[in-house]
Amino acid sequence: MMMLGGFAAFALLLAIIGVYGVLSYLVSQSRQEIGVRMALGAQRGRIIGMVMRQGLQLTAAGTILGLAGAAALSRVMATLLFGISATDLVTFSLVPLVLVAVAVLACFVPAFRATTVDPQVALRVE
Numbered sequence: 001m002m003m004l005g006g007f008a009a010f011a012l013l014l015a016i017i018g019v020y021g022v023l024s025y026l027v028s029q030s031r032q033e034i035g036v037r038m039a040l041g042a043q044r045g046r047i048i049g050m051v052m053r054q055g056l057q058l059t060a061a062g063t064i065l066g067l068a069g070a071a072a073l074s075r076v077m078a079t080l081l082f083g084i085s086a087t088d089l090v091t092f093s094l095v096p097l098v099l100v101a102v103a104v105l106a107c108f109v110p111a112f113r114a115t116t117v118d119p120q121v122a123l124r125v126e
Contacts, residue, residue: 004080012095016102019062023055023106027114034114035122044115048108055107056100063096 034047071087078086114122 012098015099019059019099019102020106023058023103024110026055026058027051027107027110031114031117031122034111035117035119038115039119039123047115048111051111051114052104052107055103059100059103063100067092067096 030051034051037047038044070092074086
């Protein structure tokens, strides 16, 4: 059971790294678009809000699909669990909250960095 818990913690760490990497990459790909918007006079808060909205839409879709898949597959794992139900409320609420918190950070940090860059520099970089 300890080994299974260790693998679960490692899987959560890999998921955190993956979510951060994908969302950070998506934001960095839109750096030129952010530069154009900044050059045209968009406010920093509105750009950060736009990036956060796009990232959290992806996160919400992934969270819903992940919870549905986990609920479906938890019946398979029910025979391996002792002293805990297959649909443990703490697990099914804490893990998605951690991943959503990581997604918020993964969207905010690169978006904030992209809005601090001079729009001319962002437009020149290919």
